[in-house]
Amino acid sequence: MTNNDTTLVLGATGKTGRRVAARLRLRGTPVRAASRSSRTRFDWSAPAGWDQVLRGVTTVYVVPPPVPGPVHELVARAEAAGVRRLVLLSGHGADTWGDSPFGLDMRSAEEAVRGSALEWTVLRPSNFMQNFDEDVFHAPLTAGELTLPAGAVPEPFVDLEDVADAAAAVLAEPGRHAGRTYELTGPRALTFAEAVELISRASGLPMTYRRVSPDGYTAALVEEGWGEDDARHLTAMFELMERGLLTGTADGVATLLGRAPRTFEEYVVRAAAAGAWRTTAG
Numbered sequence: 001m002t003n004n005d006t007t008l009v010l011g012a013t014g015k016t017g018r019r020v021a022a023r024l025r026l027r028g029t030p031v032r033a034a035s036r037s038s039r040t041r042f043d044w045s046a047p048a049g050w051d052q053v054l055r056g057v058t059t060v061y062v063v064p065p066p067v068p069g070p071v072h073e074l075v076a077r078a079e080a081a082g083v084r085r086l087v088l089l090s091g092h093g094a095d096t097w098g099d100s101p102f103g104l105d106m107r108s109a110e111e112a113v114r115g116s117a118l119e120w121t122v123l124r125p126s127n128f129m130q131n132f133d134e135d136v137f138h139a140p141l142t143a144g145e146l147t148l149p150a151g152a153v154p155e156p157f158v159d160l161e162d163v164a165d166a167a168a169a170v171l172a173e174p175g176r177h178a179g180r181t182y183e184l185t186g187p188r189a190l191t192f193a194e195a196v197e198l199i200s201r202a203s204g205l206p207m208t209y210r211r212v213s214p215d216g217y218t219a220a221l222v223e224e225g226w227g228e229d230d231a232r233h234l235t236a237m238f239e240l241m242e243r244g245l246l247t248g249t250a251d252g253v254a255t256l257l258g259r260a261p262r263t264f265e266e267y268v269v270r271a272a273a274a275g276a277w278r279t280t281a282g
Contacts (some may be wrong), residue, residue, distance in 0.1 A: 005036060006030040006056055007171055008083075011037050013136060019164035020061055020171070027172055032194050033056060041221055044070050047077070054081035059171055062088045066233075068108030075116045084200030085119045087170050089163075092126035092156075092183055095245045102236035120179040123163070125184040126246065129267040130160045133276035136234070143279050146196050147210045149217040149238045154189035156249045159262040162186075166256045183250030186261050198264060202272040214239055 005022055011017035011034035021033045032052050034042035044065035050073075054060070060083055064071050071088075078086065090106045097103050113120045131137050140146045163184055170177045190198075193209040200207035213219070214235045216220050221231035240246070253261035271277075 002034050004269060005058035005174075006032055007061065008032045008034060008053065008057040010034055010042055012040075013111045014063060014169065015062055015128065015130060015160055016163055017061070019268040020167045023164055024171060024277045025170035027168065029157065029172065029281055041233060047073055050074060050077050051081060054078055057081065057083055059083070059085040059087065059174070061167060061171060062086055062109065062113070062121075064088070064090075064105050064109035066105050066230075068104045073111040075112045075118070075146060080118055081225045083118060084277070085171075085174060086113050086116065087121045087123065087167060087177075088113045089167070090122050090124045092124050092158075092185060092250075094124055097240060102240045102242045103231060119174070119178045120233065121179075122181040123167055123170070123184060124181060124252075125163045126156045126158045126186070128160050128163070129157045129186070129264060130271075132195065133271045138277075141196070141199060141207055142279050144206055145208045145210055146190055146192065147212050147220070149212055149214045149235060150192045151211055152191055153242050153244050154191045154194070155241060156185035156187075156189040157251070157264055157267075158184050158186045159267050162257070162261050163251050166253055169184060169256050180261040182248040182252035182256060184261075187247065187249060189247045190264055195264060197279065198268050199272070202265075202268040203277045204272075205277055209276075 007029055009017050009021045009031055012021050013035045022033045023030050031243040032040055036043050040053060041049065048267045054077055062071065062084060063213055090104050090110050094103060094106055110122055113122065132141060136137055168185055196207050196209040218235045221234065223227055264282055
């Protein structure tokens with residue numbers, strides 16, 4: 001089935017954006033893929049170009065920038081451009097983060113979307129399983145040791161493929177998800193030590209997990225070349241997780257997709273088979 005409503009996918013070259021765009025195209029939905037490196041350029045720091053990107057768009061998939069504030073301006077521009085729907089990617093349990101300095105960007109974006117005159121839906125995924133093979137945890141694992149300020153408090157990691165399936169389902173069904181917030185998690189919570197053990201076993205590679213203090217982790221990131229603010233922001237996420245408020249699983253994936261979320265074991269087998277943690281062919 002096809003339709004003529006164009007969906008703007010922001011962050012279209014990113015982890016969720018590229019997966020969501022592909023799914024929408026497969027459904028026959030016209031997609032305008034936008035990012036700083038896409039043919040359609042969208043830069044959160046250059047609002048002068050936003051109106052052109054929003055022109056003729058019905059729905060926007062919003063991946064907020066890492067700073068609070070810009071989504072309020074985007075929402076105003078979207079309303080003026082005739083956009084009808086917004087689907088926002090936020091974070092698991094964002095309304096429970098309290099005084100944590102983590103996630104001010106996502107909370108600001110939620111405030112902007114919820115306060116708009118448009119139809120909106122918020123998706124709140126937990127930490128992505130793919131952070132272990134596509135992001136910050138990958139290089140340490142290939143080197144044999146992941147060092148983080150996370151202890152015995154588990155995390156209900158979610159598969160990015162489930163997040164993208166859920167987002168595509170919401171984007172393809174106007175009206176059905178208006179004003180709804182969906183918490184997206186995996187089927188069970190794992191500690192980082194347990195996750196590393198599963199990755200090591202499936203990949204056949206020696207890997208260990210070591211816990212460090214938050215200050216030690218921040219210092220290590222800065223030594224690797226991270227900016228001080230970025231390093232503290234990532235550390236604040238682990239400090240928030242250690243409060244134990246985000247360990248519970250949620251039914252958002254099952255509600256939206258009519259099936260259970262993928263397990264961490266399924267993700268690990270798939271990634272290991274693709275050679276995700278091997279540094280040489282083998």
